[in-house]
Amino acid sequence: MMRLRAAVLAFALLGTLPALATEIPSAERRSGASFMSSDTKKMQDDDTANPGMLAVLEGETLWTAKQGDAGKACADCHGDAASSMQGAATRYPAFDSKLQHPVDLESRINLCRRDHQQAPPFPAESHELLALTAYVARQSRGLPITTGDDPALAPYIAKGHDLFVQREGQLNLACANCHDDNWDKHLAGAAITQGQPTGYPIYRLEWQAMGSLARRIRGCMTGVRAQAFDFGSDEMVALELYLMSRAHGMTLETPAVRP
Known part of the structure; x- marks a missing residue:
């Protein structure tokens, strides 16, 4: 309960910050694996230990x-x-x-x-x-992400970007507040990553189960006390699309392990 209260307070403090939405330079992009402990990294990298x-x-x-x-x-x-x-x-x-x-x-x-x-x-x-x-x-593990190469996706990527920088919920936060403007800091003791979706579906230790990118997005939306997008909805797919295009050129890690 104390950890939950701390997380809510930290989210609320972030909500007072301006949504700078400063895009991460390509050379500075980092997989979520780089924010993990060495034990979790080893678990992901060893197929015999990766759940x-x-x-x-x-x-x-x-x-x-x-x-x-x-x-x-x-x-x-x-x-x-x-x-x-x-x-x-x-x-x-x-x-x-x-x-x-x-x-x-x-x-x-x-x-x-x-x-x-x-x-x-x-x-x-x-x-x-x-x-x-x-x-x-x-079957694509180790290959570069190419999402967004199709010109037909351009308007949908733009819609996803708008959703990424749009403040939502009672805590008045956008995805960009955490994952563009405050990455490599900590929220209630947990590292804030860049939100690069390089390993989905992932096995998340907190869930003790596999989960999709949509589930992770819905969890973030619930965390800021916003109405979560439905699985497969136009908004959800647009946001997934933007996130994947944002990781263009990064290496696919599926199945990734995350805390």
């Missing part, structure tokens, strides 16, 4: 499982994920020409389930959806 790898292994099983009325597996269309999915996660959220708007990787998986497997979509944050997303994203 997120359990989700990856489950995702591999789902990749080859025939599902839905079509009786198809992901592998029936895409083959070996190690080759067919290499680089795929580095460009999401991506523009869907059929839907005429961007979709995140979780939505792409569910669209494939609906359209090709004739199976019901996995619920947001479900064990299965996180596992399959982690497995797909794992």
